[in-house]
Amino acid sequence: MRLSLYKKKRNFKETPEPADSPSGRSGSHKFIVQKHDATNLHYDFRLEMEGVLKSWAVPKGPSMNPADKRLAIMVEDHPLDYENFFGIIPKGNYGAGLVEIWDRGTYKPIENPKKINDEKLMLAQLKKGDLKIDLNGHYLNGTFALVRMNDGKGNNWLLIKKKDEYSEDDFNIEDLNPVKIYKGKEDKETKQKKKSPNSQNEKQSIDKYWKTLQKPMLAKLTDKVFDDKEWIYEIKFDGYRSITKIENGKAEMVSRNGHSFNEMYKPLVKELENIKAEVILDGEVVIENKKGIPDFQLLQNYSKNKKGTLKYFIFDILFLNGHDLTGFPLYNRKELLEELFKKYKSGNIFLSVYAEEKGTSLFDKVSKMGYEGIIAKDKNGIYRPGKRSDSWLKIKTGLQQEAIICGYTLPQGSRKHFGSLILGLYENENLKYIGNCGTGFSESSLKELFKVLNPLVTAKSPFSLKPKMTGTKGKPVWVKPELICDVKFSEWTNDGSMRHPVFNGLRKDKSPENLTRESGSKSNLKNNPEPEMSKEDILTLNGKKVKVTNTDKLYWKKEKITKGDLIKYYTDVSKYILPYLKNRPESLNRHPNGIDAPGFYQKDMDVKQIPKWAKTVKIYSTSNKKYIDYLICNDAATLIYMANLGCIEINPWNSVYTRPDNPDYMILDLDPGDISFKEVIKTALVTKEVCDEIGVKCYCKTSGATGLHVYLPLKAKYDYDQVRTFANILASVVHDRLPDTTSIERSVSKRKKKIYVDFLQNSKGQTIAAPYSVRPRPLATVSTPLMWSELKDNLTPQDFTILNIKKRLDKAGDLWKGVLGTGVPILKALKKLEKL
DNA sequence: GTAATTA
DNA sequence: TAATTACAACGCAAT
DNA sequence: ATTGCG
Numbered sequence: 001m002r003l004s005l006y007k008k009k010r011n012f013k014e015t016p017e018p019a020d021s022p023s024g025r026s027g028s029h030k031f032i033v034q035k036h037d038a039t040n041l042h043y044d045f046r047l048e049m050e051g052v053l054k055s056w057a058v059p060k061g062p063s064m065n066p067a068d069k070r071l072a073i074m075v076e077d078h079p080l081d082y083e084n085f086f087g088i089i090p091k092g093n094y095g096a097g098l099v100e101i102w103d104r105g106t107y108k109p110i111e112n113p114k115k116i117n118d119e120k121l122m123l124a125q126l127k128k129g130d131l132k133i134d135l136n137g138h139y140l141n142g143t144f145a146l147v148r149m150n151d152g153k154g155n156n157w158l159l160i161k162k163k164d165e166y167s168e169d170d171f172n173i174e175d176l177n178p179v180k181i182y183k184g185k186e187d188k189e190t191k192q193k194k195k196s197p198n199s200q201n202e203k204q205s206i207d208k209y210w211k212t213l214q215k216p217m218l219a220k221l222t223d224k225v226f227d228d229k230e231w232i233y234e235i236k237f238d239g240y241r242s243i244t245k246i247e248n249g250k251a252e253m254v255s256r257n258g259h260s261f262n263e264m265y266k267p268l269v270k271e272l273e274n275i276k277a278e279v280i281l282d283g284e285v286v287i288e289n290k291k292g293i294p295d296f297q298l299l300q301n302y303s304k305n306k307k308g309t310l311k312y313f314i315f316d317i318l319f320l321n322g323h324d325l326t327g328f329p330l331y332n333r334k335e336l337l338e339e340l341f342k343k344y345k346s347g348n349i350f351l352s353v354y355a356e357e358k359g360t361s362l363f364d365k366v367s368k369m370g371y372e373g374i375i376a377k378d379k380n381g382i383y384r385p386g387k388r389s390d391s392w393l394k395i396k397t398g399l400q401q402e403a404i405i406c407g408y409t410l411p412q413g414s415r416k417h418f419g420s421l422i423l424g425l426y427e428n429e430n431l432k433y434i435g436n437c438g439t440g441f442s443e444s445s446l447k448e449l450f451k452v453l454n455p456l457v458t459a460k461s462p463f464s465l466k467p468k469m470t471g472t473k474g475k476p477v478w479v480k481p482e483l484i485c486d487v488k489f490s491e492w493t494n495d496g497s498m499r500h501p502v503f504n505g506l507r508k509d510k511s512p513e514n515l516t517r518e519s520g521s522k523s524n525l526k527n528n529p530e531p532e533m534s535k536e537d538i539l540t541l542n543g544k545k546v547k548v549t550n551t552d553k554l555y556w557k558k559e560k561i562t563k564g565d566l567i568k569y570y571t572d573v574s575k576y577i578l579p580y581l582k583n584r585p586e587s588l589n590r591h592p593n594g595i596d597a598p599g600f601y602q603k604d605m606d607v608k609q610i611p612k613w614a615k616t617v618k619i620y621s622t623s624n625k626k627y628i629d630y631l632i633c634n635d636a637a638t639l640i641y642m643a644n645l646g647c648i649e650i651n652p653w654n655s656v657y658t659r660p661d662n663p664d665y666m667i668l669d670l671d672p673g674d675i676s677f678k679e680v681i682k683t684a685l686v687t688k689e690v691c692d693e694i695g696v697k698c699y700c701k702t703s704g705a706t707g708l709h710v711y712l713p714l715k716a717k718y719d720y721d722q723v724r725t726f727a728n729i730l731a732s733v734v735h736d737r738l739p740d741t742t743s744i745e746r747s748v749s750k751r752k753k754k755i756y757v758d759f760l761q762n763s764k765g766q767t768i769a770a771p772y773s774v775r776p777r778p779l780a781t782v783s784t785p786l787m788w789s790e791l792k793d794n795l796t797p798q799d800f801t802i803l804n805i806k807k808r809l810d811k812a813g814d815l816w817k818g819v820l821g822t823g824v825p826i827l828k829a830l831k832k833l834e835k836l
Numbered sequence: 837g838t839a840a841t842t843a
Numbered sequence: 844t845a846a847t848t849a850c851a852a853c854g855c856a857a858t
Numbered sequence: 859a860t861t862g863c864g
Contacts, residue, residue, distance in 0.1 A: 549837080587852070592837065602851040609838070623853065645837065669864085724855090746856070746863065758864075765853055766864080 203322030206247055206278050213280050213318045213326070215386030216241050216256050219375050219394040225363045230380060232330070233362045234354045236373040236394055237313055238296045239286030244272055244314075246279050253285075261285065264303050268312045271349050277340060278321050282383075283314035283352065293370050296486065297445065297505045314341075315352035318383055326383035330391075333383065359395075367397040372488075398488050401425075401498065403434060404512045405483040406462045408453060409474030416443070417450035419474035421503065424463060424481060426516050433467030434496060437487050440503030449506070456480040484510050541571075544613045544637035548644045555594040555648065561780050561802065563644070569774060570643045572806045574636035576814050577650065577772040581639070584652035585619060585630030585660075587767045592646030595776040599646070604628045614638055617657045632657065648776040651767035655716065660764065662716035665819055666723045666826070667768055668731060669758035671707040673751055679741045681791050683755050684708045687734050688788055694832040696824035699816055702797045704775035704783035707755070709768065711816075715823030720764050726826045727759035729833055771816050772809075774802050784808070785816040 242261055245252045251272035253261035262269050265285055272281075286294035287308035298308040317337040318326050325333050334354070341351050354377075355362045363374050373396035381391025407422035420438030424431045441449070456479040461467075469476065484507040489498035536549040551564030570577070591599035605616050607629050615632040633639055633652070642650065654663035668687060672680045684700055687710050691698040699711045714723065728744075734757055735742045743751035744759070761768050769775060769783045784800035800808070 590837090590851075600851055601853080603853070604851075606838085606851090621853075628852085671864085748863075756864095760855065761864075763854055766855085767853090768864090 204324060206245065206280065206319055206322070209319055209324050210245055210280065212385050213324075214243050214254055214258055216243055216282055217316075217384050217386070217392060218388040219392035220388055220390055222393045222395055225360045225374075225395050226376070227357055227359050228376075229357050231359065231376050231378055232334075232354045232356050233359045234315055234352050234375045234377065235362075235366055235371055236375050236396070237284040237286045237352075238294045238372045239284045239299050242283060242285050242312070243318075244279075244281045244283070244312075245319075246272055246275050246277065246281070248278075249273050249276065251275075265310060265312070267310060268348060271347050272312070274344060275340075278319070279317060279340065280319035281314045281337075282316035282318060283312050285310070285312050287311070291370075294372075297442070300505050309348070311348045311350060313350050313352040315354075316383060318385075326385065329380040329382060330377055331379045363395060363397070371397065372400065373397045398490055399492070399498075400486065400488050400504070401434075401517065402484050402507055402510060402515060403437075403487050403498075404431065404481045404515055405453065405479060405485055406431065406433070406481050407476050407478040408450075409436065409438075409469075409472050409476055412473055417446045418453070418477075420472060421449075421485065422467070422469070422476055422478075423485075423487065423498070423501070424467075426513075430464040431462050431481055432465070432496070433463050433469075435489075435498040435501055436469060436472050437485075437498070437501035437503050438472075439501075440488075445503070445505075452483065452506075453479050456482060481512055484512055484515065539567075539571075539640060541637040541640060542635060544611070544635065546611070546637050546640045546644065548640065553594070555591065555646075555776075556778070556780050557594060557596060558778065559780060563646070565802065566648060566774060566780075567640055567643045569802045569806070570639050571636065573772050573809060574639050576809050577770060578634070578636065578639065579814075579820060580770045580772070580816075581633040581650065581652050583632060583634065583656035583658060584654075585617060585657055585765075586633055586642070586653075587651040588631065588642060588645065588647045589649045589651055589776070590646040591648050591776045595648065595778070599776060603630060605631050611637070611641060614641060619657065619660065630657070648774050650770045650773040652770050653765065653767060654762065655720075655764070659716045661719050663714055663718070663720060663723050663762060664716050664823075665714050666712040666727050666730075667759075667761045668710040668727060668734075669703065669707065669756075669761050669768060670710065671703070671756040671758055672754075673748075673756065674753045675741060675755060677706070677796055678793055680706075680708050680755055681793065681795060683734065683738055683742055683757070684710055685788075685791055686737050687730070690730065690733050690737070690833075690836070693836060694829040696826070696829045697818065699785065699819050700788060700791065701771055701783055701785040701816065702781070702800055704769055704773065704781045704797065704800070705777050706797060708797075709783070711819050712826070713819050713821055713823050714826070715821070717823045718826060720762060722826070724759065724762040726830055726833075727762045729830065731757040731759040733833060733836060771814075771819075772805065785814065787815055 240261070241256045242253045242265075243256075244254075251262075251269045253265060253269055253272070255261055268285065285299070287299040287302055287310055289295040289298055289308055295308060301307065302310065314337065316330075317333050317340065318324070320336060320340070325336065337351060359374065359376055366374055373394055376393045376395060378391035381389065384391075403423035403425055405421050406424040408418040409420050409422065411417060411419045420436040422436055423434050425434050426432070458478050458480050461476075461478050462481045486504040486507055487498060487501045488504050489501040492498065536547055537551065539546045539548055548564075548567055551562060551567065553563045555561055555563050555566055585603075588602040589599060590602055591597065605614075607616055610616070610631070615634060615638070616629040617632055618627040619630055620626075621628050631638070631642070633642060633650070639650075653660075654665060654667065655661065656664070670680050670683050670687075688698055688700070691712070696712055699713070701709050701711070703709050718726075731744045735744050738755075741755055742757050743754040744757050745751045745754075746760070760766070771783055771785050773783045775781050775783065779798055780802040781797055782800045782802060782805045784805060786795075
C-alpha cells in the first residue's frame with residue numbers, strides 16, 4: 001500500500017494497534033517518502049515513506065521544544081541505513097538544504113544547521129530512492145522534520161515534526177521517550193563490547209579507521225563556565241594535539257595535520273610501544289616548565305634544545321582491539337581508557353584527569369595555576385573526528401589570539417634587539433592594528449625573533465590606517481605582515497586592541513591571509529570608531545529609486561562574480577533585454593544565496609512590499625483558486641529590483657498580460673542529456689531546415705545552460721493549444737530526421753544520451769529564460785541570441801557570459817528583433833509540414 | 837529580502 | 844535588541 | 859487524483 005502523509009493523516013485513526021508497540025498504537029500501512037521537487041522543497045512537498053507503518057507517538061526528548069508537535073511513525077524493514085547520523089531535519093527556510101543532524105547519544109543536534117547547507121548531503125546519506133522527501137504546500141506547509149532512530153528492539157522510528165499541523169488530540173498520541181530507548185541500546189552494546197571485545201562482534205581492521213580517526217575532534221570556544229552533571233571537565237593543555245596509533249607494538253604519533261611526531265617525540269613513542277593492544281588514542285603533547293605548567297614556547301624549541309619535561313596526556317580512546325569506539329558516549333570511552341591503562345606504569349604518558357559536574361571550581365583552580373583553560377565535554381557525546389562539535393567546549397582563562405606581526409619598536413634602555421612587537425589582524429581586506437606586545441620574551445626568543453624579523457623589514461607601514469600607538473616610546477620599524485604569533489591577553493579594549501598582551505610563541509603552522517579575530521572571543525567592536533561600510537546603495541534609474549543591497553555577496557563563488565556584477569550587467573543590457581519583457585508576467589527564479597545554494601520560485605508579489613513604481617497584474621490561478629500579483633518588468637528599475645532579489649534568471653511569459661492566451665512566439669527547447677553539444681547544433685540546424693522547407697522564419701539562442709532555444713515569431717495570432725500542437729508536430733518531424741540523437745519523450749529515464757526536443761514550454765504560464773538573461777550556472781552564462789551562421793562545431797554555450805555580452809551587443813546589436821515582429825502563419829505551415 | 841517570532 | 848525562523852509556483856501529460 | 863517534469 002502506498003499513501004501520502006496527508007492521506008495518512010486521515011488514515012491514522014483507522015490504523016489498528018499492535019500489542020507490542022511502545023506507544024501502544026500501530027498499524028501496518030506501507031508508506032513511501034518521495035521527494036517531488038528539488039527546486040522548491042519549501043512549499044511543494046509531498047510526503048510519503050516506504051516501510052510499514054506500525055505506530056506513532058509524540059516523543060519528548062530533552063532538547064525538544066515542547067511546543068513542537070512531533071509525530072513518530074515506526075517503520076519496519078526500512079532499507080535506509082544510517083551510520084554517523086541519527087536524524088535529519090530539512091527546514092523550509094533553507095529548502096531541503098538544511099539538514100540537521102542529531103546526536104545518537106545525546107539526542108541533540110550535533111551540527112550547526114547553517115553549516116550543513118547541502119541537499120546532496122542528505123541525499124547521499126539517505127540514498128535516493130530509499131527515503132525521499134517531497135513537500136506539498138497544500139498539506140505540509142511549515143516546519144517539517146524527519147528523524148529516524150532505532151528503538152533497540154529492532155524497530156525503526158521515523159519522527160515527522162510538523163508545527164501546528166498535528167495535535168495530540170488528533171491522534172490521541174501517547175508519549176514516547178526515544179532517548180531512553182536509544183540510550184538503552186547504546187549501553188547494552190557498550191557493555192557487550194567491554195566485556196568481550198574480542199568475541200562475538202566482528203573485528204575491524206585498525207587501518208581502515210586510521211585515516212579518518214587521525215583527525216582530532218575539536219572543541220568550540222565559549223566564554224561561560226558551567227556545572228552540569230552530564231558533563232566532565234578537563235584541563236586544557238597548551239601543547240600539540242596528537243593522535244596515536246599502536247599496533248603490533250609499534251606506535252605512530254601524528255599531529256592534527258597528519259604529520260608524524262615519531263622523530264620529534266621519540267621518548268614518548270618508545271614508551272607508548274609498551275602498550276600491548278591495538279588502539280588509537282587522542283591526547284596532547286606538552287612540555288612542563290620548572291613550575292609544572294605546560295609551556296608552549298618550550299615545546300616549540302624542544303626539537304632544538306630538549307629543555308623541559310616532555311609529557312603526553314591522553315584523554316580519549318577511539319579504537320580498541322578491532323572496535324571503533326567513536327560511536328560510544330564519552331563516559332564509556334573514559335572507562336575503557338582507564339581499564340586499559342591500569343596495566344601500564346606511566347613514565348611520561350599520563351591519562352588526563354577530569355572533574356565531574358564541577359566545572360566552575362576546576363576553572364577557578366586552573367586559572368590560579370596559570371593554565372590556559374578547561375575543556376568541558378558532554379559525557380554522552382560521541383567522538384566526531386575532525387569536527388568542531390558542541391559536545392566539547394573550550395573555556396579559556398584568559399584570551400588568546402593569533403596575531404600578525406606587522407613591525408616592532410626600537411629597544412629602549414638596556415633592552416636588546418627590539419622593544420615590542422606591533423601586531424595586526426585582518427578585518428575584511430584591511431590589516432588593522434590591534435596593539436603592541438612587549439612582554440613574554442626570553443632573552444633567547446628576543447634574539448631569535450629579531451633574526452627572523454630583520455629580513456622582512458620594509459619602509460612602508462602594512463596597515464591601511466596609521467596605528468595610534470599610545471604608551472610606546474620606541475620608534476616603529478615595519479615588517480612585511482608574514483609572521484604569526486600567539487598572544488595571550490586579558491581582554492579586548494573598546495577600540496579593538498588587546499589589553500595586557502603577552503607573547504606566547506610563533507605559529508609556523510598558519511598563514512597570515514584572512515587571519516581574523518577568533519570567533520567566540522568577545523570584543524567591543526560596537527564602540528569601534530571606524531565607520532562601517534555602507535551595506536546598501538540607492539540607484540536612480542529614469543527617476544525611479546532602487547535600493548540595492550549586499551552588492552559584495554558572491555553569487556558565483558568560483559568565478560568571484562558578485563550580486564553587484566549581476567546588477568551592473570542588467571543595467572548595461574537593459575535596453576536590449578527590456579523589449580522581450582514588456583508586459584509579460586514574470587516568474588522570479590530567485591537565488592538569494594548564489595548559484596550553489598538552493599533557490600526558489602516566486603510569482604506572487606507582496607504589493608505592499610514592492611516599490612511604488614513597480615507594476616504588477618492580477619492573474620487568476622486556477623490551481624490555487626486565488627489571484628496572483630505577477631510582476632511586470634517594463635523598465636530598468638524593475639529589472640534591477642529583480643536582480644537585487646537574487647533573480648539571476650529572468651523568466652517572462654510567452655504572452656503579454658493584455659493577451660494572456662496568445663503567445664508571441666513558439667519555442668522549441670533543445671535540451672541535451674549526456675550528449676555532445678555538436679549534436680545540439682545539428683538538431684537546431686535540422687529544425688531550421690524544416691522551417692525553411694515550410695517557409696517559416698525561426699531564430700536561435702543559447703539557453704545559457706546546456707542547450708539551444710529555437711523561437712518562431714507568432715505575433716499573438718494563435719492560442720497556446722494551437723501553438724503547442726504545432727510545436728509538437730515540428731518536434732516530431734525533427735525527431736524523425738534525427739531519431740538516434742533526439743527524443744520527444746518527457747520521461748527523463750527514456751531519453752538518456754539524447755536531446756530532448758521539448759515543445760511543452762508553449763503553455764500559458766510556462767516560462768523560459770529570456771534572451772540576454774543570465775543563468776544561475778557556472779561561469780555566469782547568458783542566454784544569447786545567435787545568427788544561424790554562428791552555429792558551427794566550435795560554438796559552446798560557455799562562450800557567452802555576463803562578462804562579454806555587453807561588448808557583443810554593442811558591436812552587433814540585438815540579433816533577435818524579428819522575434820517580436822511579423823508572425824509566421826503556422827496553420828498554413830502545418831499543412832506543408834504534414835506533407836513533408 | 838522581509839516580516840514575524842524567539843531569546 | 845539581536846538572532847533565528849518562515850516564506851516565496853505553475854500547468855501539462857502520463858499514470 | 860496523483861505524479862514527473864521543466
